[in-house]
Amino acid sequence: MVRIREIVQKALATGYLSVEAEEQLRQLLKTKYSMQDLNAFMTLQQAAMNGMVKQESRLLIHS
Template sequence: MVLIREVVQKALATGYLTLASESQLRQLLQTTKYSWEDLNAFMSLQQAAMAGRVQQESRELIRS
């Protein structure tokens, strides 16, 4: 099973959050019990996105 922190690590490493990864995160947050480490990782991803260090494919599609 994929962990939230694994999805987040990939996005932080590449600087990009794909639609598939976004969907996967939504599903994981809704359907699984997650650890504090996963929650902290997700919050780090949110901060990185707000700071512009991670681009979101979904936002790019909205702009185009």
């Protein structure tokens, strides 16, 4: 089973978060997760706010 931090690591490495990855995150956040995963998710949110990670869903809205 994929973990939140694995999705975050990929997004940070590529600078891109796909719609599919966003949906995976939504589903995983509904389950029990570790503090490491929560910290990773918060890091991803900060990176997205700072423009370091682009979200496919937001790019689709603006195109």
